[in-house]
Amino acid sequence: DAGVIQSPRHEVTEMGQEVTLRCKPISGHDYLFWYRQTMMRGLELLIYFNNNVPIDDSGMPEDRFSAKMPNASFSTLKIQPSEPRDSAVYFCASSHLGSYGYTFGSGTRLTVV
Amino acid sequence: RKEVEQDPGPFNVPEGATVAFNCTYSNSASQSFFWYRQDCRKEPKLLMSVYSSGNEDGRFTAQLNRASQYISLLIRDSKLSDSATYLCVVAYSGGYQKVTFGTGTKLQVIP
Numbered sequence: 001d002a003g004v005i006q007s008p009r010h011e012v013t014e015m016g017q018e019v020t021l022r023c024k025p026i027s028g029h030d031y032l033f034w035y036r037q038t039m040m041r042g043l044e045l046l047i048y049f050n051n052n053v054p055i056d057d058s059g060m061p062e063d064r065f066s067a068k069m070p071n072a073s074f075s076t077l078k079i080q081p082s083e084p085r086d087s088a089v090y091f092c093a094s095s096h097l098g099s100y101g102y103t104f105g106s107g108t109r110l111t112v113v
Numbered sequence: 114r115k116e117v118e119q120d121p122g123p124f125n126v127p128e129g130a131t132v133a134f135n136c137t138y139s140n141s142a143s144q145s146f147f148w149y150r151q152d153c154r155k156e157p158k159l160l161m162s163v164y165s166s167g168n169e170d171g172r173f174t175a176q177l178n179r180a181s182q183y184i185s186l187l188i189r190d191s192k193l194s195d196s197a198t199y200l201c202v203v204a205y206s207g208g209y210q211k212v213t214f215g216t217g218t219k220l221q222v223i224p
Contacts, residue, residue: 035214042216043157043200091156101147101159101202102212 002026006092006105013112018080021108023092024073033102034067034077035091043091049075050097082112114139117203119215127223130191134218136201137183145204146177146184150197151217157200160186191222 005024013019025032033048047057052069060067064083069075079086089109093102119136126132138146146163161168163175163184174187184203188195201215 043214045213101149101162102157104156104158107156 004092004094004103004105006090006108008108009106010109011111013082013110015083015112016081017112018078019082019086019110019112021077021090021092021110023075023077023105025075025092025094026103027073029094029096029103030072031095031097032069032075033093033095034075035093035104036088037091037107038088046077079110082110084112087111116140116213117201117215119201119218121216121218123219123221125221125223126191128191128193130222131187131189132191132220133185133187134199134201134220135183135185136203136215136218137181138201138203138213139182140203140205141179141182143182143203143205145212146175147202147204147212148173148175148184148186149200149202149214151200152197157214160199188220191220193222193224196220196222 007022030051034046035043037043046059047067048055049069065079067077089107091104091107093104095102117138148160149157150160151157161170161175163177165177167176172189176185198217198219200217202212204212
């Protein structure tokens with residue numbers, strides 16, 4: 001089991017640029033989550049999908065953020081345009097309904113300068 | 114009031130000590146509870162679920178108090194490798210697909 005795979009591990013970009021984060025969930029998991037973690041706010045749920053369909057995006061901070069899940073094995077989180085306050089670690093996690101807890105990816109550490 | 118609250122710590126304890134963390138939650142309809150562990154600059158990992166009757170996993174004991182709306186984690190015989198941040202997690206609506214994480218309690222075990 002390869003686990004949840006995220007890319008890139010680190011991203012440094014300039015303010016105003018578009019950033020795309022990628023996630024491959026564990027095969028067979030039907031839920032996928034995007035979280036953001038900062039020292040000040042902890043782990044915040046941005047959006048989650050069930051069977052590739054977005055269920056709750058109320059945590060997406062603003063229209064600059066968008067997420068897609070075109071198929072069961074891939075999801076993207078896009079920020080356009082990026083701002084310095086978007087700097088954080090972004091985690092993707094997946095789970096299977098009925099299982100206990102989530103499996104997180106290693107995260108993408110985003111720095112916007 | 115935050116949905117899930119934890120004392121951020123840090124808790125600095127000597128090796129071999131017993132340490133306990135509490136976590137309070139605000140929604141009385143909460144149904145599922147977990148403890149996650151997060152090492153520095155790593156992803157959170159599930160440590161254990163918390164059952165109504167309480168449960169143990171080796172040196173770790175988790176308990177739930179629904180009346181007072183808190184869960185606890187007890188670590189006996191602390192090891193240096195227990196140093197991490199412990200996140201309390203509460204799930205609502207009976208599902209595991211959406212949970213709320215606490216901001217974590219940092220534990221530092223000292224030689």
